[in-house]
Amino acid sequence: MKGIIFTEFIELVETTFGYSIAAALLDGCDLPSGGAYTAVGTYDHEEVLTLVGQLQKLTGTPAADLLEAYGQFLFPKLAAQMESMSLKFDGAIDLLCSLENIIHKEVIKLYPDAELPSFKIQNINSQEIVMEYRSCRPFAHLAKGLISGCGEYYQQTLSVSMKHLDTKSEFFTLISVRQS
């Protein structure tokens, strides 16, 4: 997983829970990288899950809520990358429509080793989009948070609901996003 995902996670912990929790978090995890992340490096996604699990122990906040809060925090950082790629969208639903075929496609061109999920559109109209999230990594709650962050970015009110349909071989979640 790209280093930006790790560096921003540590940033979220420092801003939300403070430096002492961030230090206790890294101390409490026996991470292969030792927790010394750089934005340009690549790390095992299991390290994010270890960090989230340990943060749940330290704060009592459920892992799913932590991943969602992280997605909300992360979206503006990814949006800055998107702007530097000269990608512009009319709003959240327009962006989500272009997530797989434009945004993540550009990400792969830039970082050929990026590990991205697939987002197949099942249904769409001007107010609602239903997408199938599929990945070998369990980050559907991160996706939900990113979508909420996307709504905030465009100052739109979105309601996001999820239905997990995980199979033996992959994480599979139906995500419905409605704009009100």
Ligand code: HEM
């Ligand atoms: C609401 C919009 C978005 C959603 C729902 C979304 C969803 C996700 C998810 C869930 C992951 C984690 C990997 C996985 O689940 O298998 C991911 C990774 C990533 N996304 Fe997106 N994304 C969005 C927008 C963007 C934007 C705007 C950019 C930047 C141009 C971006 C760049 C990346 C990068 C760099 C990674 C890390 C890949 C890796 O670690 O190897 N995403 N995205």
